[in-house]
Amino acid sequence: HETETRSLRTPIVAVLGHVDHGKTSLLDKIRGSTVIEGEAGAITQHIGATAVPLDVVSKVAGKLVNPDDFDLPGLLFIDTPGHHSFTTLRSRGGALADIAILVVDVNDGFQPQTVEAINILKQSQTPFIVAANKIDTTPGWNPEMDAPVQQTYEAQSDRARSTLDSSLYELIGELSDAGFSADLYWRVQNFQNNIGVVPVSAETGEGVPDVLTVLMGLAQRYMREDMEIDVAGPGAGTVLEVKEEKGFGTTLDVVLYDGTVRADETIVVGGMNEPIVTDVRALLKPRPLAEIRTEDRFEKVDSIAAAAGVKIAAPNLDEAMAGAPVRVVRDREIEDVIEEVQAEL
Ligand code: GTP
Ligand code: MG
Numbered sequence: 001h002e003t004e005t006r007s008l009r010t011p012i013v014a015v016l017g018h019v020d021h022g023k024t025s026l027l028d029k030i031r032g033s034t035v036i037e038g039e040a041g042a043i044t045q046h047i048g049a050t051a052v053p054l055d056v057v058s059k060v061a062g063k064l065v066n067p068d069d070f071d072l073p074g075l076l077f078i079d080t081p082g083h084h085s086f087t088t089l090r091s092r093g094g095a096l097a098d099i100a101i102l103v104v105d106v107n108d109g110f111q112p113q114t115v116e117a118i119n120i121l122k123q124s125q126t127p128f129i130v131a132a133n134k135i136d137t138t139p140g141w142n143p144e145m146d147a148p149v150q151q152t153y154e155a156q157s158d159r160a161r162s163t164l165d166s167s168l169y170e171l172i173g174e175l176s177d178a179g180f181s182a183d184l185y186w187r188v189q190n191f192q193n194n195i196g197v198v199p200v201s202a203e204t205g206e207g208v209p210d211v212l213t214v215l216m217g218l219a220q221r222y223m224r225e226d227m228e229i230d231v232a233g234p235g236a237g238t239v240l241e242v243k244e245e246k247g248f249g250t251t252l253d254v255v256l257y258d259g260t261v262r263a264d265e266t267i268v269v270g271g272m273n274e275p276i277v278t279d280v281r282a283l284l285k286p287r288p289l290a291e292i293r294t295e296d297r298f299e300k301v302d303s304i305a306a307a308a309g310v311k312i313a314a315p316n317l318d319e320a321m322a323g324a325p326v327r328v329v330r331d332r333e334i335e336d337v338i339e340e341v342q343a344e345l
Pocket of ligand 1: 017018019020026134135136137201
C-alpha cells in the first residue's frame, strides 16, 4: 500500500439555471477577466469544467478576497447546458457538485429549468448561491466594469436602483415560495440557513468579484472538511459525456472528484448493459484556455489528481453512459470495484 497523502481538493461548483440566463457568459467572464490580465497560464480549462486557482480567484475578486484567509486551492466550475441531461447526471452522480450557483436572469425570474435546478439542489442538499444576472439591462443602468456590486449599486440613479430592487425582491419572493429563505448576500449572516442573492452582470463583470468571494467563503467555511481527500488514492469520478475523439475513438469526459488516475491503469465504468472494465490508453487535458473541441489542443498527461476535468481514452467505451461512475481499480479486487460501480448506477 502507498502512504496516504491527505490534501485539500478543489471544491466543485455546478453552474445551473434556465436556458439563456447566462451560465456560460458568467464563466466566460471569470475566465476572460483573467485572460485580459495576462493570467491565461494560471487557469486550466477542462472538459465542461474550468479550474480557477486561488490566486486567480483572488485577482478577479480584488480586495474582497485575501488569499491568506483560504487554504482551499481554488474552485472547479462545471458549466451545465440548459437541457435535461444534467438532471440525470445529478441524480446518478450525487456527490459531484459540492456547491452550486443558480443563475437567474433578473428580468425573467423563475422559469421551468430554474425550478428544476432548485429541486435538484434541494434533493441533493447542495448549498448554493443565486446569481441574479443581467443587472446591466436595468433601464438607466450606468455600468462600472468589473466593480463589486455594492459599489456600482450605490452609484446608480435612484430610479435604476429601485427598478433593480423590485426585480430582486420578486426573485427573493420566488425563492421563498420554493422554500428557501433568501436575501441579498451582504445581509446574510449564516449561509447555511439563508440563500445569498448576488446581483451580477456577466456582460459588464459587475458583481463577479462578489460571486467568487461568496463561493470561496461558503466553501472554506462550510465545505472544507469534505475537501480533505487522499489525493494519491485510486481515482473516482463521474462521466459527463461519452464522445468520439479523432485518433482516440470513443472517449469519456470525466469529472474526477477523488484520488488520482494514471495512464495505463485499469478502470471500471458504468455501461448500458454491465460495468466496463478497461485500461486507460491516454489521459487528455485540454491546454489552458484552449478551445476544447479542437483535438490538437489536448495535452497528454501521465496522471491527474482530483478535483479536475479530464478526457479518458480507452478501448471498449462504446457502451459507457453519461452520468455513470468511473473508478480506478489500483490495488483492489476488480470484483469489489465492479460492485461499487453497480451500486451507484
Ligand atoms: P444555455 O447554456 O443555453 O442554457 O444558456 P446560458 O445560461 O449559458 O446563457 P449564455 O451565457 O449563453 O447567455 C445567453 C445570452 O444572454 C447571450 O446572448 C449572452 O450574451 C446574454 N447575456 C448573458 N449574461 C448577460 C448579462 O449579464 N447581460 C446582458 N446584457 N446579456 C447577457
Ligand atoms: Mg451555456
